[in-house]
Amino acid sequence: MTTSARPSSASPSPSSATATPSWDDLVSTALLGVERRTPPWLQGADDPAAALLDLAAVRTVQRRAGLRPGTAAPLPEPARPDPRPELPPAARRRLALLLADRAAGGSGGRNGSAPNLAELLPQWLAAANAHGYRAPAPLLDALLDAARARSDLRPHALELAGPGALWLAALNPDWKFALRTTAPASPGAAPPPGPEERSTLWQEGLFAERVALLARLRATDPAAALELLRSTWAQERAEDRLMFVDALREGLSASDEPFLEEALSDRSRNVRATAAELLSALPGSALAARMASRALACVSAVPGPGGGLRLVVEAPAGCDAAMERDGVVARPPSGRGERSWWLGQLVDATPLSAWTEAFGLPPAALVELPVADDWQADLHAAWSRAAVRQRDAGWARALLGPLPEPAVRPAPVGDPARLLAVLPEEERAAWVARFVESQGLAESHSMLGVCAVPWSEPLGRAVVDALDIARDAGSYPWSFSGVMGLAERSLDPSAVDRVAPLAALPEETENGSPGAAGYWSEAFGRLAATLRLRATMLQELRPDPAAAP
Amino acid sequence: MSVAGPSVTGMEERWTSEQVLGLAPDAASRKAGTRLSAPGPWSDTGCTAPAGREGTVVWGLCRGSGSTPYRTVADLGGPAYKCSCPSRKFPCKHVLGLLLLWSAGPGGAVGPAEPPEWVAQWLSARAGAATRKAQRAAGGDGDGLADPEAARRRAELRDARTADGAAELEQRLADGVRAGLAGADRSDSRAWEEVAARMVDAQAPGLAARAGELAVVPSSGPGWPGRLLEEYALLHLLARGVRALDGLPEGPAATVRSRAGRSVDSAALLSTRAVRDDWLVLGSRDSASERLTTRRIWLRGARTGAAALVLSFGAAGRAPDLVLPVGMSVDADLAHHPAARPLRASLGERHAAPAPGPVPPGTAVADALSAYGDALRDDPWLDSWPAVLASVVPVPLDDGWQLADADGGDALPVDPGARGRAGLWRLAAVSGGRPVTVFGECGHRGFSPVTVWSGTEAVPL
Incomplete structure (x- = not known):
């Protein structure tokens, strides 16, 4: 307590005081007991104990009545103002409810008929950011707590929260993460500052501010961004260097090659690996050419027994220093053979165009060639990783194969979900829709997870139909709870017209599991409720005041 | 805030979601109610604010896990609620969800409608009960007036008992200082609990609460001797005040009575000393103990400038009934409890629904x-x-x-x-x-x- 007492005026009780005792005198006398020692200022009182309490009461009230303010500590520098518009009132209430649900322990059961609001927070934040709103100041603390608990929320939550959140995070250690999280540059964000300001911010800014500056500059003037990075490169900490190198992914071009070649000799292994990865994504880079020549040396096409071509693989016999410098990790993870491990890394880093040029065949034809001696799985998996890394839709399409046919199990190649992510959104949704139609929902979860939200109409229809079929087949809905959860978040809200009728309670079928019909009806009811809620949420975010009641 | 402008009779005023959540008996109910605030599980909802009634009536059917939907209805005039669900929480999550849905505004899922039969029945049953209660109360007053002599004798007896209790308390406090407080940190927490119980018998719950608190001061960290002496001294002063009540002027006597825990007759106060003003709700805070939730609502009169503190209580599992949204202004009757420095007050009739209030002027x-x-x-x-x-x-x-x-x-x-x-x-x-x-x-x-x-x-x- 910094508040201090005014010097108290002497007003002892008239019957007992000969001198004025201090408050400390009163306390020590009371502690010891007036029976043991009666101080002079209590002598003569009828009842010294009562007289002491009388005195103490007067002093207590005097002290309290005389309290004066303390001296103010230096005031904090105010937060930067946030010029973005406020949320419409209904959207603001919605955000408060979503955050309150999370704080109350959001996970909740899947069985209830009400939607799980916490699951809707990420898309609410994304939609609000798309409108360019700022968070209401009274909700900043709840927003930061939410972002603290769920790192996947952080970029969107911090974008909405804006400068106010950074200001709070600098004061509260619980929210330090916000200073090291990069929010995606909002559409309304200021243009990159001029060279002078830029240099000051780069030299003195917080980590998050520096990364944001680098990313913004990279989008408009990649060379200037690289220049800025080079100016302090030698002094940066390893984990910061990693983030900065990663920022070069945006606007990557041949002019970055000399810098990245230098980074191949960096002290930090992660920085080296990232530099190598970026170089391998530059088809004309010297590193890409070196990796291509190593990889092509391992694979050759020879006439097969049936007359057609087949691929023969001779994996590398060793991993030399030059390979290691180019980002090849020499030691395989336990359980993997060295040679296949090295081969995989060489193929990963080889520009896919090198294969089509060397063999004179398009991707689809190369993928169909038989591969000798069980090397097919390794080679195709490596091509898949390269297609994902180089975002090559042609190769991804070839590796995924044709649209799945009913009753034909597609040969698993690499990780289909990651390959799908390389395809254009529409093609991706169409492929997954066909997969669900022909194969059902059993292995669809990760593929559905990479489809753009909201799902396209054909994809949504395929998923709803597949759920309906699963019900008719007599399974319980919780076998599909993962897909149900995704559908709640990802179906287009207009799909409610297809879902709502399914919530009607049907007769128990003969082959159905006992009680399943009721559970399914509840699950579809909940799905429909969530879709309606999402439609309302988006409606509320519209700036037109007539649209949001 | 969705509420705008002064209320017009018969026009419907929607609560804010904060106001609705203020009804929740605990955090779990708040969460469960929030979950039910989406249109999904609800059907046949409606609300009506008939002229001549104090509050809106809201109802709806909520699909739960059973085959029959729950019938949920809330009368915000009381407030009173009824739900056919088996929950012991009061109000239950269905009532909260329904009211949240309604609070979203006239464009939302709950629109004005004619009450269905089951709602109308509940309303008329409630009206009947209210009338009977009013008649009983009127009859009770009659009894009291019939024998003012008996009432006076009861009050005298009670005052005498309290004064005896205060004398005993004063003696205990003096004994403590005589023997020394140094021993207080280990010995006498049990002893003070016993004293507190005797003060309850003496019909002085205010003295009892203060005496009970003495037991915990010695374990409150560094500086406890000073704080303990302060509490001893203030309680000593109060006990002396209780014994000297007859000689005190009216104001200080009232303060001492209320500090000692003597309750006041709110209805009587409101009928004689009510002040009508636009009361700005400055703040509201709940504190919960094992058996009781206490809601403290601070008000300030726009014309009188008077400060007021209104308390509302809820037994375990029930939220306090009184909900006044912070920042709103309520045109209402209010009576301060008698005291030398009045603050505690009872809220009487409200003449209009709460309307958005101004930012209050403040001081350094x-x-x-x-x-x-x-x-x-x-x-x-x-x-x-x-x-x-x-x-x-x-x-x-x-x-x-x-x-x-x-x-x-x-x-x-x-x-x-x-x-x-x-x-x-x-x-x-x-x-x-x-x-x-x-x-x-x-x-x-x-x-x-x-x-x-x-x-x-x-x-x-």
């Missing part, structure tokens, strides 16, 4: 502290006095918080008891390092913030 921190000091002259047992601080900046320090005048070097420490509260960070978020208006309690332990204004919006902390 030094003036807030002086106001507390001034109030102590009339009521030395006050721990704090309500205060609106204008233009202060909350500052987090290494060992707590302070509220500093934006222009000037004065600052108040935040009450250590309030330091752990998450609300302080909300206060900082609203301020962003800029001056804000804060309402709270200002006292000898520091300032305990209750409400902050973000622009024109009142934010509970």
Whole structure:
């Protein structure tokens, strides 16, 4: 307590005081007991104990009545103002409810008929950011707590929260993460500052501010961004260097090659690996050419027994220093053979165009060639990783194969979900829709997870139909709870017209599991409720005041 | 806030979601109710605000896990609720969900409608019960008037009992100081609990509560001897006041009676001393103990400028009935309980639905502290006095918080008891390092913030 007492005026009780005792005198006398020692200022009182309490009461009230303010500590520098518009009132209430649900322990059961609001927070934040709103100041603390608990929320939550959140995070250690999280540059964000300001911010800014500056500059003037990075490169900490190198992914071009070649000799292994990865994504880079020549040396096409071509693989016999410098990790993870491990890394880093040029065949034809001696799985998996890394839709399409046919199990190649992510959104949704139609929902979860939200109409229809079929087949809905959860978040809200009728309670079928019909009806009811809620949420975010009641 | 303008009779006023959540008996209910605030499980909803009734009636059917949907209805005039679900919470999550749905506004899922048969039946049953209760109350008053002599004798007997209790308490306190408080840290917590029980028998629950608190001071950390002597001395002063009631002037006597725990007859007060004003709701805070939730609502009259504190209680599992949204202004009758420095009050008839209120004018921190000091002259047992601080900046320090005048070097420490509260960070978020208006309690332990204004919006902390 910094508040201090005014010097108290002497007003002892008239019957007992000969001198004025201090408050400390009163306390020590009371502690010891007036029976043991009666101080002079209590002598003569009828009842010294009562007289002491009388005195103490007067002093207590005097002290309290005389309290004066303390001296103010230096005031904090105010937060930067946030010029973005406020949320419409209904959207603001919605955000408060979503955050309150999370704080109350959001996970909740899947069985209830009400939607799980916490699951809707990420898309609410994304939609609000798309409108360019700022968070209401009274909700900043709840927003930061939410972002603290769920790192996947952080970029969107911090974008909405804006400068106010950074200001709070600098004061509260619980929210330090916000200073090291990069929010995606909002559409309304200021243009990159001029060279002078830029240099000051780069030299003195917080980590998050520096990364944001680098990313913004990279989008408009990649060379200037690289220049800025080079100016302090030698002094940066390893984990910061990693983030900065990663920022070069945006606007990557041949002019970055000399810098990245230098980074191949960096002290930090992660920085080296990232530099190598970026170089391998530059088809004309010297590193890409070196990796291509190593990889092509391992694979050759020879006439097969049936007359057609087949691929023969001779994996590398060793991993030399030059390979290691180019980002090849020499030691395989336990359980993997060295040679296949090295081969995989060489193929990963080889520009896919090198294969089509060397063999004179398009991707689809190369993928169909038989591969000798069980090397097919390794080679195709490596091509898949390269297609994902180089975002090559042609190769991804070839590796995924044709649209799945009913009753034909597609040969698993690499990780289909990651390959799908390389395809254009529409093609991706169409492929997954066909997969669900022909194969059902059993292995669809990760593929559905990479489809753009909201799902396209054909994809949504395929998923709803597949759920309906699963019900008719007599399974319980919780076998599909993962897909149900995704559908709640990802179906287009207009799909409610297809879902709502399914919530009607049907007769128990003969082959159905006992009680399943009721559970399914509840699950579809909940799905429909969530879709309606999402439609309302988006409606509320519209700036037109007539649209949001 | 969706409520705008003064209420017109018969026109419907929707509550805010904060107001609805204020009805929730606990955090679990709040969460469950929020879950049910989407249109999904609801059907056949409606609301009506018939002219001549105090509040809106809202109803709906909620699909739960059973085959029959629950029938949920709320009458906000009471407020009173009824739901066919088996929950023992009151109000249950269905009532909360329904009211949240309704609070979304006239464009939402709950629109005006004719009440269905089951709602109409419940309403008429309630009206019948209210009439019977009023008749009983009128009859009871009649009995009281019939024998004023008996009532007077009962009061005298009670006063005598309380005075005896106070004398015993005074003796105990003196004994403690005579033997020395040094032994207090280990021996006498049990002894004070016994004294507290005897004060309850003496019909002085205020003395009992203070006596009970003496038991815990010795374990309250460094500096306890000083704090213990303060509490001994103030309780000694109160016990003396109780014994000297006959000789005290009216105001101080009333203060002593209320501190000793003598209850007042709210209905009688409201019928004789009610003041009608636009009461701005400065703050509302719940504190829960094992058996009781206490809601404290602070008001300030727009015309009278008077401060008032209204309490509402809820037994375990039930939220206090009174819900007044912070920042709103209520045109209502209010009667202060008699005291030398009146603060406690009973709320009477409300003449209109709450309407958005202004940001209250406030003072510098030094003036807030002086106001507390001034109030102590009339009521030395006050721990704090309500205060609106204008233009202060909350500052987090290494060992707590302070509220500093934006222009000037004065600052108040935040009450250590309030330091752990998450609300302080909300206060900082609203301020962003800029001056804000804060309402709270200002006292000898520091300032305990209750409400902050973000622009024109009142934010509970």
